Amino acid sequence: MTNDLFALLKKAGRKAATQRGAPRHEVKEEGWRGLAERLGKKGSGEKGLDLMGLWADQGRVLMALFQPETGQFGLASIKVVDGAFPSVGALHPPAIRPERMIRDLFGYDPVGLEDQRNWIDHSTWHQSMPLSPQPAAPSQPAPYPFLASRGEGLHQIPVGPVHAGIIEPGHFRFTCAGETVVRLEERLGYVHKGIEKLAQGKTPLEAAPICARISGDSTVAFSLAFSRAVEEALDLDIPQRAHWLRALMGELERLANHFGDIGAICNDAAFAFIHAHFGILREDVLQAAQTCFGHRLMMDRVIPGGTACDLDSGGRAVLLALLDGLEERLPALIELYDSTPSIQDRTRTSGRLDPGLAHAFAAGGFVGRASGRSFDARAAFAYPPFDRIALEPACAENGDVDARVWVRIREAEQSMILIRRILADMPDGECRIDLPAPGNRVREGIALVEGFRGDVLVWVRLDRKGRIARLHPRDPSVFQWPLLEDVIRGNIVADFPLCNKSFNCSYSGHDL
Amino acid sequence: MRTLLFQSIFAAPVTARAPAPSAQALEELGRKLDKSARRLLGRSLAIREVDAGSCNGCELEIHALENAVYDASRFGIRFVASPRHADALLVTGPVTHNMKVALERTFAAVPAPRWVIAAGQCAVDGCVFRDSYANANGVADVLDVDLHIPGCPPSPAALLEGLLALMQN
Ligand code: SF4
Numbered sequence: 001m002t003n004d005l006f007a008l009l010k011k012a013g014r015k016a017a018t019q020r021g022a023p024r025h026e027v028k029e030e031g032w033r034g035l036a037e038r039l040g041k042k043g044s045g046e047k048g049l050d051l052m053g054l055w056a057d058q059g060r061v062l063m064a065l066f067q068p069e070t071g072q073f074g075l076a077s078i079k080v081v082d083g084a085f086p087s088v089g090a091l092h093p094p095a096i097r098p099e100r101m102i103r104d105l106f107g108y109d110p111v112g113l114e115d116q117r118n119w120i121d122h123s124t125w126h127q128s129m130p131l132s133p134q135p136a137a138p139s140q141p142a143p144y145p146f147l148a149s150r151g152e153g154l155h156q157i158p159v160g161p162v163h164a165g166i167i168e169p170g171h172f173r174f175t176c177a178g179e180t181v182v183r184l185e186e187r188l189g190y191v192h193k194g195i196e197k198l199a200q201g202k203t204p205l206e207a208a209p210i211c212a213r214i215s216g217d218s219t220v221a222f223s224l225a226f227s228r229a230v231e232e233a234l235d236l237d238i239p240q241r242a243h244w245l246r247a248l249m250g251e252l253e254r255l256a257n258h259f260g261d262i263g264a265i266c267n268d269a270a271f272a273f274i275h276a277h278f279g280i281l282r283e284d285v286l287q288a289a290q291t292c293f294g295h296r297l298m299m300d301r302v303i304p305g306g307t308a309c310d311l312d313s314g315g316r317a318v319l320l321a322l323l324d325g326l327e328e329r330l331p332a333l334i335e336l337y338d339s340t341p342s343i344q345d346r347t348r349t350s351g352r353l354d355p356g357l358a359h360a361f362a363a364g365g366f367v368g369r370a371s372g373r374s375f376d377a378r379a380a381f382a383y384p385p386f387d388r389i390a391l392e393p394a395c396a397e398n399g400d401v402d403a404r405v406w407v408r409i410r411e412a413e414q415s416m417i418l419i420r421r422i423l424a425d426m427p428d429g430e431c432r433i434d435l436p437a438p439g440n441r442v443r444e445g446i447a448l449v450e451g452f453r454g455d456v457l458v459w460v461r462l463d464r465k466g467r468i469a470r471l472h473p474r475d476p477s478v479f480q481w482p483l484l485e486d487v488i489r490g491n492i493v494a495d496f497p498l499c500n501k502s503f504n505c506s507y508s509g510h511d512l
Numbered sequence: 513m514r515t516l517l518f519q520s521i522f523a524a525p526v527t528a529r530a531p532a533p534s535a536q537a538l539e540e541l542g543r544k545l546d547k548s549a550r551r552l553l554g555r556s557l558a559i560r561e562v563d564a565g566s567c568n569g570c571e572l573e574i575h576a577l578e579n580a581v582y583d584a585s586r587f588g589i590r591f592v593a594s595p596r597h598a599d600a601l602l603v604t605g606p607v608t609h610n611m612k613v614a615l616e617r618t619f620a621a622v623p624a625p626r627w628v629i630a631a632g633q634c635a636v637d638g639c640v641f642r643d644s645y646a647n648a649n650g651v652a653d654v655l656d657v658d659l660h661i662p663g664c665p666p667s668p669a670a671l672l673e674g675l676l677a678l679m680q681n
Contacts, residue, residue: 124609126645135645161614164593166561166571169611190610191565194646210640216569216665260572279579280526286576296667297569508567 003047005072024075039092040360050362053474054098087112094361105131120189149175161190168507179492192511199471204230204304215509220253221451223302225458230304233445242306243384244426251415256285257452258412268498269346288322306432347402351499364476365454366407371399377450401502438466475509534673556588560598565605569665570632576668595621606638607648633664
């Protein structure tokens with residue numbers, strides 16, 4: 001069919017890399033623009049495309065594309081000419097921040113992008129353009145002009161980077177009319193650690209601990225995406241049991257985060273009772289993880305080639321007992337959330353994300369699914385074991401804080417069913433295989449997996465010696481953060497913590 | 513809700529037993545704190561947490577200190593919103609260059625006597641983020657550190673052990 005993603009890519013340029021999951025086509029300027037124009041278009045028989053990631057490699061810029069109608073997933077790349085490439089952000093706003101990031105890290109200029117401000121380079125690093133072959137001297141400190149809002153009686157409230165609670169750092173600039181937020185602008189980059197550069201030159205197994213620490217709450221998800229990308233690059237099939245163990249850890253991670261966050265949202269709505277109970281459920285999950293896998297957050301347990309540990313019959317019994325305990329206590333807490341007007345009063349209708357925006361930004365996770373975008377990487381790509389376990393993504397339409405809570409409640413229930421299923425059907429056998437020799441070839445691999453927060457993307461290029469030449473991890477927050485700015489508009493300042501918590505975007509995963 | 517409250521009357525407490533203060537932390541502190549400081553600190557500790565480039569893993573476990581299982585408040589440990597109310601800064605992360613000024617300013621706002629605790633491997637030595645163009649190799653590169661709590665992330669029990677050592681020394 002003519003407007004299939006694969007057909008569009010073929011028309012736009014020649015195939016440059018064959019990756020198992022997704023082809024990469026190197027396109028010319030015209031083809032690049034043609035694809036950019038299709039981004040975020042939904043319905044009207046147009047077969048629109050979702051932008052899943054935008055990043056640079058040496059001398060080229062790449063974008064990952066997903067077509068909801070056909071389920072096709074592929075990559076387009078364009079050569080950087082004279083240090084510049086045509087801006088996608090000029091046509092499709094979700095690409096603006098990724099392009100500012102590319103400019104900060106590589107020095108490549110997105111031609112046509114209006115926003116000339118640095119993004120994560122705050123002029124404090126030891127070098128600028130750290131990922132270019134010739135990094136330059138540190139950038140000159142310059143004022144950061146926030147976007148202007150004009151009107152009578154408007155005032156600004158600057159918040160952060162150090163916030164009042166135990167949370168990650170970032171800066172929020174509120175412009176308000178009385179109590180009502182007129183505009184929120186985020187400034188991020190405070191926790192940038194140079195993760196992409198740190199990984200370069202390392203073998204996949206050496207780089208794995210770095211990937212496990214991109215966002216600690218999603219350590220399993222990032223390790224899984226990284227491992228799958230490496231395995232794709234090396235054309236490696238891992239033992240079946242490893243897939244099931246990985247999924248098991250992934251669902252435990254989802255449960256722990258959903259429990260913790262649902263409780264925290266209720267706490268922000270001044271209902272500490274639910275918070276206390278969900279805190280115990282979360283703790284139960286983490287302690288079971290410690291017993292079964294030797295680490296509460298399961299860091300470094302998913303590695304390229306499989307998993308670093310197996311589950312014995314004792315561990316299986318621990319998890320079954322965990323599920324029994326959760327199933328017994330969860331329904332009463334859900335019932336309590338559902339029947340307490342003082343919480344509902346805060347969560348209903350506040351922080352509403354428009355479904356149109358959720359689709360345009362290809363918002364992943366519960367943020368997208370609570371606003372009617374049903375995408376879930378487990379269902380969309382059916383990576384094992386989800387090729388054997390059908391999954392119906394939990395969705396809602398309202399798009400408010402309450403809808404995001406409900407989606408997470410449903411997902412937690414679903415994860416508990418999945419864990420039982422995994423424990424019942426997990427095949428026996430090895431859980432790890434050695435990585436093959438690289439075979440003196442440059443290789444690429446990409447993976448998208450569903451973390452608790454949404455789809456996590458990792459792209460790698462391995463050099464001829466099998467070392468990491470380029471690593472790009474993309475946290476779901478990259479496309480969720482900008483939406484939070486829209487969601488808070490028209491709400492009162494006091495509801496910001498609630499809205500923010502209901503998104504729970506990652507700073508570390510965004511800043512890298 | 514009534515059922516839940518009713519159940520909790522008969523349920524055993526979920527709170528874990530108090531851990532012993534960490535011997536290693538006691539030793540480190542013994543060298544650093546003088547008697548007067550110990551008197552001042554007394555039996556409570558107000559902590560201002562600062563994420564200076566963490567992966568958020570440490571924050572998750574610090575949060576757990578406040579849950580019903582670890583319940584740090586029973587030892588007089590409180591997390592406060594303002595550095596001006598704090599006795600100690602609990603710093604995580606390797607200290608990114610982008611956070612250095614904010615960390616220094618937060619420290620300056622803590623009234624003396626004050627303590628700096630580096631929590632997590634990143635804060636101790638930079639962990640996997642060592643020698644990056646974008647960060648220091650731990651809190652000690654930026655501030656004088658009184659107590660290191662290693663671990664990636666340190667478990668809530670390890671955090672409690674370290675904090676109790678600070679209070680008892
Ligand atoms: S010590 Fe480990 S858990 Fe803590 S911030 Fe560093 S990498 Fe994350």
